[in-house]
Amino acid sequence: MDRITQIARKDMIDIALGGAFLGTGGGGDPYIGRLMAEQAITANRPVDVLAADQIDDDSLIVPVAMMGAPTVMLEKLPRGDEAIAALRALEAFLGRKASAIFCIEAGGLNSTIPIAVAAAAGLPIVDGDGMGRAFPELQMVSMTMYDVHACPMVMSDEKGNALVLNTVDNLSTEKFARVITVEMGGAGMIALYPMTGAEAKRAMLRDSLSLIATIGRVIRSEQAANRNPADRLAADLDGIRLFEGRVTDVERRTEGGFARGQAKIEGLNDDVDQTLTLKFQNEFLIAETSDGRPLAMTPDLICLLDLDTGQPITTEQMAYGYRVIVFGLPCDPKWRSEHGLELVGPQYFGYEHSYQPIETLTTNP
Amino acid sequence: MDRITQIARKDMIDIALGGAFLGTGGGGDPYIGRLMAEQAITANRPVDVLAADQIDDDSLIVPVAMMGAPTVMLEKLPRGDEAIAALRALEAFLGRKASAIFCIEAGGLNSTIPIAVAAAAGLPIVDGDGMGRAFPELQMVSMTMYDVHACPMVMSDEKGNALVLNTVDNLSTEKFARVITVEMGGAGMIALYPMTGAEAKRAMLRDSLSLIATIGRVIRSEQAANRNPADRLAADLDGIRLFEGRVTDVERRTEGGFARGQAKIEGLNDDVDQTLTLKFQNEFLIAETSDGRPLAMTPDLICLLDLDTGQPITTEQMAYGYRVIVFGLPCDPKWRSEHGLELVGPQYFGYEHSYQPIETLTTNP
Numbered sequence: 001m002d003r004i005t006q007i008a009r010k011d012m013i014d015i016a017l018g019g020a021f022l023g024t025g026g027g028g029d030p031y032i033g034r035l036m037a038e039q040a041i042t043a044n045r046p047v048d049v050l051a052a053d054q055i056d057d058d059s060l061i062v063p064v065a066m067m068g069a070p071t072v073m074l075e076k077l078p079r080g081d082e083a084i085a086a087l088r089a090l091e092a093f094l095g096r097k098a099s100a101i102f103c104i105e106a107g108g109l110n111s112t113i114p115i116a117v118a119a120a121a122g123l124p125i126v127d128g129d130g131m132g133r134a135f136p137e138l139q140m141v142s143m144t145m146y147d148v149h150a151c152p153m154v155m156s157d158e159k160g161n162a163l164v165l166n167t168v169d170n171l172s173t174e175k176f177a178r179v180i181t182v183e184m185g186g187a188g189m190i191a192l193y194p195m196t197g198a199e200a201k202r203a204m205l206r207d208s209l210s211l212i213a214t215i216g217r218v219i220r221s222e223q224a225a226n227r228n229p230a231d232r233l234a235a236d237l238d239g240i241r242l243f244e245g246r247v248t249d250v251e252r253r254t255e256g257g258f259a260r261g262q263a264k265i266e267g268l269n270d271d272v273d274q275t276l277t278l279k280f281q282n283e284f285l286i287a288e289t290s291d292g293r294p295l296a297m298t299p300d301l302i303c304l305l306d307l308d309t310g311q312p313i314t315t316e317q318m319a320y321g322y323r324v325i326v327f328g329l330p331c332d333p334k335w336r337s338e339h340g341l342e343l344v345g346p347q348y349f350g351y352e353h354s355y356q357p358i359e360t361l362t363t364n365p
Numbered sequence: 366m367d368r369i370t371q372i373a374r375k376d377m378i379d380i381a382l383g384g385a386f387l388g389t390g391g392g393g394d395p396y397i398g399r400l401m402a403e404q405a406i407t408a409n410r411p412v413d414v415l416a417a418d419q420i421d422d423d424s425l426i427v428p429v430a431m432m433g434a435p436t437v438m439l440e441k442l443p444r445g446d447e448a449i450a451a452l453r454a455l456e457a458f459l460g461r462k463a464s465a466i467f468c469i470e471a472g473g474l475n476s477t478i479p480i481a482v483a484a485a486a487g488l489p490i491v492d493g494d495g496m497g498r499a500f501p502e503l504q505m506v507s508m509t510m511y512d513v514h515a516c517p518m519v520m521s522d523e524k525g526n527a528l529v530l531n532t533v534d535n536l537s538t539e540k541f542a543r544v545i546t547v548e549m550g551g552a553g554m555i556a557l558y559p560m561t562g563a564e565a566k567r568a569m570l571r572d573s574l575s576l577i578a579t580i581g582r583v584i585r586s587e588q589a590a591n592r593n594p595a596d597r598l599a600a601d602l603d604g605i606r607l608f609e610g611r612v613t614d615v616e617r618r619t620e621g622g623f624a625r626g627q628a629k630i631e632g633l634n635d636d637v638d639q640t641l642t643l644k645f646q647n648e649f650l651i652a653e654t655s656d657g658r659p660l661a662m663t664p665d666l667i668c669l670l671d672l673d674t675g676q677p678i679t680t681e682q683m684a685y686g687y688r689v690i691v692f693g694l695p696c697d698p699k700w701r702s703e704h705g706l707e708l709v710g711p712q713y714f715g716y717e718h719s720y721q722p723i724e725t726l727t728t729n730p
Contacts, residue, residue: 161531161541166526176548
């Protein structure tokens, strides 16, 4: 993996593509965020990327993101300055300027909007994130494992409303922020988890932006060579092609500020497992065969790729008839700790399964 | 009406009683707020009351209150220091200390909790309020008519969560605060509408605390003389005895952070109007005869009194079998302006009626 040191306008295609891949179906539409970042870079200058060891211990690192159901984000485009408004309101509350921007998660929107904010604010962005993928809830970040508080957190919307949250723990932050998001019409811009550089270095998952850019480049170059990127991604990332098939049913509802539902994928050949069910809450959380056997489960990554082009498909893009590859990836080892699984394991989401790593599930059928 | 200049522990009985009367069925349980204020006064000292002309123009006046459905407030007792926490968080956000406390409305809880806060904080309280009665929503205050912004507003709960709201208008403040209240479990403490003394003098309804204390004293002295206070209150306040009867049906639901419903009251004698229906959203909003003719409507006050003792009855205390007097009072003239009726007239609450003053409705049947 090559380390990325600066993000120019031309890099945004790969970053949007790689972000959408690690977004595991969630994390928002890559196209909108890419346009926002491209415009901001053109209007200002390329964004410098800080590797972990380049961060000053006493600097102020601020993650910014869009929060809400991806289904809503598609219809409620950011005006462009709400994210900056959230950053500025948090800085005002803290009485201190941010030194660098940080991505709370990997995803089409939340790997790109922070770059737009960094460009507009003239700040560098950190090569790391809080999830190494996308998750649906605010407290589901490595920072929670390292006792970094999500608050003070600022939420702002396109009308000009701004709220500052100070809650007793990160799960409470999620609960309050979620109802406020719904009241904002389903999506809002957030600035949260303000951290010192020392805290960020301890708590973050490193090199995520470099990984995202690399994944995007692989997808694009394989597409250019008329090859499906899945094989090379599997080789480069220890990934696993779990299933191939056609989407035959998508059940989707926006409830409580989330896009929840499931999709059925029927095998293209007369396989032993003829149907795979993907369950999601913004992100794909579990892949189950028709006899209820899981092939992959959260926090491992379940990515959906177009069978022909290898293009990542988000949960809201999924539709009847799509021919897809279901692709699995082991998550960051931090998520497999006891604390990690409490935060993002299958049982937190209400599934009965105890977590088993994707490597185990796919080698011991 | 005698002007009250200081509130001692012994004064709290009358204030709780008078507050509950002007609460028109809402404004919370007078007993809890009275205990909180009595304890705070005993632990500190009596609270000085500032008449409008004693307020410095550049002082900082801060209303504090409990927000939520009265049905929930009954079961979710304030711990005692959340209201102070809300005040302190607002002061911290503003970078300025409050000079005096203010009551946002008249009501059992919201005429007494501010006194507890004033006692605990060692501050005087203003002889005035924002409604001259209780209303269910935050923007329904005289301050809105005078362009005073509800924000920055702080909300805090007994767990230690605190949120600062900065919204584009007072109706948006209500909408965000309402969903946050629900997430707090149905009720929370608030500090909002921070005002300069000059703004407070212009926007407030004057002498409310003196009126409340006077009403409470009348109710108590009439009760002591074994007389129902309704007649003397009618004479003193230009009030109207609208109906007497027995509660035969109460339909009540807690929805969207409000206690909504209606009660049927059957006449005790063979009157022409045998049944009166009271519709409420925290407060009584409309009194209608069985043929749909209104006898009184918001913003005029509809108060429910025990037929035997004259004790005010809140919407959550109302129960089958209660023998009651329905008592009406003209509202503050400010509410009868065009802007006032937009904020709190019957059509805002979804009723078809155009507002007619209680005096007109009861003299031209």
